[in-house]
Amino acid sequence: MSEAAAAATAYKSSWLNKLDWFVTGDHKKIGIMYLWFAIVMAIVGGGFAGVIRAQLTKPDSGLVTPEFYNQMVSMHATLMIFFVIIPAWTGLGNYFVPLLIGARDMAFPRLNAFAFWLAVPATALMFGSFFVVGGAIQTGWTAYPPLSLAAFSAGPGVDMWLMGIIFIGLSSILGAINFIVTVANLRAPGLRWFKMPLFVWAWFINATLILVATPVLSSALAMLLADRVFGTSFLTVAKGGDPLLYQHLFWFYSHPAVYIMVLPGFGVISHVLASFAEKKIFGYKGMVFAIMLIGIIGYMVWAHHMFVAGIPPSLQIFFSYMSMVIAVPTGIKIFSWLATIWGGSIRFTTPMKFGLGFIFLFVIGGMSGILLANVPVDYQVTDTYFVVAHFHYVLVGGSIMSMFAGMYYWFPKMSGRFLSEKLGTWVFWLFFVGMNVTFFPMHIMGIQGMARRVFTYRPEFQSLNELSSAGYLLMLAAGLIFVFDVLKTAFFKKGTLPADPWQINHVQNTLDWKVSSPPPEYNFLKIPTIE
Amino acid sequence: METVKHHEEAHVHLPPRSVWPIVLAMGVGLLPIALVAFRTGHAIVAELLAVTGGAVSLVSLMGWAHSVVMDKAEDVVTGHLSMQQQDLKMFLKYFLLSEAAIFGGLFVHYYSTRYHIQAWPPAGTPHIHTHDPAIATLILMFSSFTCELGLKAFEKGKKFHAKTLLLVTALLGLIFLSYQGLEWGLLITQYGFTVETNIFGTMFYMMTGFHGLHVSIGVIFLLLAYGRLELGQMNEERHFSLIAASWYWHFVDVIWVLLFFSLYLI
Numbered sequence: 001m002s003e004a005a006a007a008a009t010a011y012k013s014s015w016l017n018k019l020d021w022f023v024t025g026d027h028k029k030i031g032i033m034y035l036w037f038a039i040v041m042a043i044v045g046g047g048f049a050g051v052i053r054a055q056l057t058k059p060d061s062g063l064v065t066p067e068f069y070n071q072m073v074s075m076h077a078t079l080m081i082f083f084v085i086i087p088a089w090t091g092l093g094n095y096f097v098p099l100l101i102g103a104r105d106m107a108f109p110r111l112n113a114f115a116f117w118l119a120v121p122a123t124a125l126m127f128g129s130f131f132v133v134g135g136a137i138q139t140g141w142t143a144y145p146p147l148s149l150a151a152f153s154a155g156p157g158v159d160m161w162l163m164g165i166i167f168i169g170l171s172s173i174l175g176a177i178n179f180i181v182t183v184a185n186l187r188a189p190g191l192r193w194f195k196m197p198l199f200v201w202a203w204f205i206n207a208t209l210i211l212v213a214t215p216v217l218s219s220a221l222a223m224l225l226a227d228r229v230f231g232t233s234f235l236t237v238a239k240g241g242d243p244l245l246y247q248h249l250f251w252f253y254s255h256p257a258v259y260i261m262v263l264p265g266f267g268v269i270s271h272v273l274a275s276f277a278e279k280k281i282f283g284y285k286g287m288v289f290a291i292m293l294i295g296i297i298g299y300m301v302w303a304h305h306m307f308v309a310g311i312p313p314s315l316q317i318f319f320s321y322m323s324m325v326i327a328v329p330t331g332i333k334i335f336s337w338l339a340t341i342w343g344g345s346i347r348f349t350t351p352m353k354f355g356l357g358f359i360f361l362f363v364i365g366g367m368s369g370i371l372l373a374n375v376p377v378d379y380q381v382t383d384t385y386f387v388v389a390h391f392h393y394v395l396v397g398g399s400i401m402s403m404f405a406g407m408y409y410w411f412p413k414m415s416g417r418f419l420s421e422k423l424g425t426w427v428f429w430l431f432f433v434g435m436n437v438t439f440f441p442m443h444i445m446g447i448q449g450m451a452r453r454v455f456t457y458r459p460e461f462q463s464l465n466e467l468s469s470a471g472y473l474l475m476l477a478a479g480l481i482f483v484f485d486v487l488k489t490a491f492f493k494k495g496t497l498p499a500d501p502w503q504i505n506h507v508q509n510t511l512d513w514k515v516s517s518p519p520p521e522y523n524f525l526k527i528p529t530i531e
Numbered sequence: 532m533e534t535v536k537h538h539e540e541a542h543v544h545l546p547p548r549s550v551w552p553i554v555l556a557m558g559v560g561l562l563p564i565a566l567v568a569f570r571t572g573h574a575i576v577a578e579l580l581a582v583t584g585g586a587v588s589l590v591s592l593m594g595w596a597h598s599v600v601m602d603k604a605e606d607v608v609t610g611h612l613s614m615q616q617q618d619l620k621m622f623l624k625y626f627l628l629s630e631a632a633i634f635g636g637l638f639v640h641y642y643s644t645r646y647h648i649q650a651w652p653p654a655g656t657p658h659i660h661t662h663d664p665a666i667a668t669l670i671l672m673f674s675s676f677t678c679e680l681g682l683k684a685f686e687k688g689k690k691f692h693a694k695t696l697l698l699v700t701a702l703l704g705l706i707f708l709s710y711q712g713l714e715w716g717l718l719i720t721q722y723g724f725t726v727e728t729n730i731f732g733t734m735f736y737m738m739t740g741f742h743g744l745h746v747s748i749g750v751i752f753l754l755l756a757y758g759r760l761e762l763g764q765m766n767e768e769r770h771f772s773l774i775a776a777s778w779y780w781h782f783v784d785v786i787w788v789l790l791f792f793s794l795y796l797i
Contacts, residue, residue: 019550023548023549023550023552023553024548025549107618108618108622110599111622113549113552113553114553117553117555118556118559118560120557121560121563121564122560124560132567133571156570159566160567163567167563173629176625177629178622180621180625181618181625185617211629211632212628212629214632215629215630215633216632216635216636218633218636219633219635219636220636223737229566231727232726232727232732232736232737233729233730233733234640234730234733234734234737239727239728239733240648240653240729240730242643242644245640249636249639
């Protein structure tokens, strides 16, 4: 059957065709919608960060009220985690997991669409909460009781936040099941488990993490909601409830969530480094087992977020050790990446720059993480800017850098056009320098005792804060150039590219570079067989 | 049949376009907004939103289910089917795993609280009788048995037996629910024991209530499977809705045994 004939028989004509994006089950379209969604949310969440940095330029700038500052801090975190990083990975995963395994779509296309559209009411709840009495949530994204209980956070803002997160969580869970079934059942003939590309492995492990961890978060949030709305006493001390347990359940999700936010990035980086070093990935099996180990140990470290919350010393020791142990598989990955580029003929394309930048920044974030895993060190710097510096090195330096790498790497495949290499170089250097200028001083502020999540600080921290705010401007510039370039290339450039625009597939031999750019709606006219 | 896979099809099978996912998401999305309206004192708006949201969700669920049935009827020809069944079974397994994780959160909370509170049950808790709940437990366990027999009967081609056993299972589920309703009514009206009384009240009502919700959904699943059997939409190869209803029912049953043990016995 010819390509044209296949395309013609693919859809029966229907009025639904006119609604296209709203009714599609195509994993590529849904993936692109996730990515646009994440970009829009990143602009808003980045804007919130701008408000935070502007307020902190002076010790008591009075730019915003303390209440509004609290809302900004809480919503910045919420948006960046649940509405930017996780959806962006879901988007790239949606687009590329079926392509990489040689499938025509995800296992459940309609469920896939449903999971995406659930993000809309969740977003409405989040932004709606700014307009209700009392405004949006002010407790920080952790929403610890008793602060988040009705006695201290009376308005409906917290309720809306809770329901919004439960919705986006449901979306994640349904997406995760879809990924698991897709990878397990829809691989092309001959694509055995240990032949799967690392991005697919990373997403598969990621999906298992989401599947087991997210429902536990939902159950904690539902308890909090019930305490607020129905007067139950799950977390209310006066009636025998236990607020500490909320922290356990919360971090039982939210620590694995850190890996949920970075594992797909590990996958992307493996593809990018190998491609532009013109070598096969070093230690493929070791990489796979390292991802698995991170997935498993990731479940056993959550209480390192709670060292000062009053948990028994025996637990502190256990979680401290486990948090250090998880550095081992992470180290395996770092060294395998280094060995991959070692002796390769490196092409410094934009994705490669982001890939190398990722390694540098992620190692810094990992090292401060090992410091924080020490109970006494943690006592000293808990709730200071040291912690803020640490997790921004992991999330910005790790997740966002690898996401940039992935976007630049796969954009030609998704759109049929390259993003500008020239602008890409600007984006990289502005972002890389800006990120260090913004977050590195926070290590020092933190060790010197500047408390996080507070709208003001002691005057001696001013110069470091000014530096940090200046760094924000560099990152902002990088972000704006990136969005400009994406808009321009996506909407104002024409043309398509050959199947392998980077000319890398003679080494990589992955299926994403064997279909046209962009791929046809059915991906593969004939399902490929892997030798 | 079992070895046929998606990708070996002769023609390109593309994902179906459907309006129901987006409509369902919006319908479900109205429900939390209704709760917010209720909390801010706009009772009428809240009712309106809740009714609209509920209706839209229900209609789109039915529409979705209908389109799935229609799809499948076509797929029988293309051989798409056996893989779909395998995918669906896998989906169900992982879905139940995530459900188990939600209940897991509740159980962890329950046992951790019990472990930390010296006097259990805490002050203000009336004596909770175990006699009637024990009978309800036996009824539910027996219903799991009838459900399994129904599935087996269907697989052996005894449609009448299967239908009868499904109805019996659903009926036993309803009896279980009425036992629970009576118990709740008694505790609330006679002893004034509510979710607000103490932590045990919270745990007791929320855990049995959340489980009761699952039993209700299970009964609906069973009745849907019965309806499809009645309409002759299932055969030996494709009866996923029956399998789904029975797995879900066993899951709900197992959770209840754990709940009964935790809340009533120890």
